[in-house]
Amino acid sequence: MGFVVGLTGGIGSGKSAVSDLFAARGITIADADVASRNVVMPGTPALDKIVAHFGSGVLNEDGTLDRTALRHIVFQDTDQRRWLESITVPAIMSELRHILSTSASPYSILILSSGSGRSNLTHRSLVIDVPRELQIARVTARDNNTPEQVQRIMDAQPPREARLQYADDVIVNDGSLDALEQSVEQLHRKYLDMAENYE
Numbered sequence: 001m002g003f004v005v006g007l008t009g010g011i012g013s014g015k016s017a018v019s020d021l022f023a024a025r026g027i028t029i030a031d032a033d034v035a036s037r038n039v040v041m042p043g044t045p046a047l048d049k050i051v052a053h054f055g056s057g058v059l060n061e062d063g064t065l066d067r068t069a070l071r072h073i074v075f076q077d078t079d080q081r082r083w084l085e086s087i088t089v090p091a092i093m094s095e096l097r098h099i100l101s102t103s104a105s106p107y108s109i110l111i112l113s114s115g116s117g118r119s120n121l122t123h124r125s126l127v128i129d130v131p132r133e134l135q136i137a138r139v140t141a142r143d144n145n146t147p148e149q150v151q152r153i154m155d156a157q158p159p160r161e162a163r164l165q166y167a168d169d170v171i172v173n174d175g176s177l178d179a180l181e182q183s184v185e186q187l188h189r190k191y192l193d194m195a196e197n198y199e
Contacts, residue, residue, distance in 0.1 A: 007111045039088055125169070
């Protein structure tokens with residue numbers, strides 16, 4: 001496994017926009033959110049366990065996981081959330097390890113959802129930071145959630161201060177796409193240099 005940069009940020013911070021810009025530069029992206037969807041596809045062991053535990057009310061008509069219904073349950077009950085994580089996290093980590101170990105790009109980006117940005121798979125931490133009000137506005141518009149629902153999701157995530165404390169690099173994503181592109185280009189060059197010197 002080569003040089004890996006952990007990319008994190010709270011909900012609505014713009015992790016996808018940033019990772020798309022790295023991907024456009026030929027960098028392998030291992031995304032915990034994408035992996036989290038893959039490991040609960042119909043027919044997977046994780047989905048079977050989730051349905052056995054929560055009942056068929058967490059399924060859509062086509063047999064796929066109703067993530068909204070499940071989110072309502074687990075964000076109101078810490079024990080249920082922990083149980084769900086005990087099923088999904090090992091499967092997600094296995095998929096991410098596979099993507100990173102087969103990557104052919106000079107370095108790879110591991111998108112770590114909303115965590116602190118630290119993982120034993122990463123060598124450096126990049127945090128996408130955004131003011132709290134902007135987070136709420138973006139997610140409310142994007143996901144059709146109420147500000148209160150978004151607030152609950154944010155409260156369940158590590159606080160912004162914790163992420164920033166662990167950050168090696170920070171992009172403040174409160175401006176234009178051009179500004180974001182420039183920030184990514186600077187970091188891309190930096191990471192290419194670091195990857196070259198990484199043993």
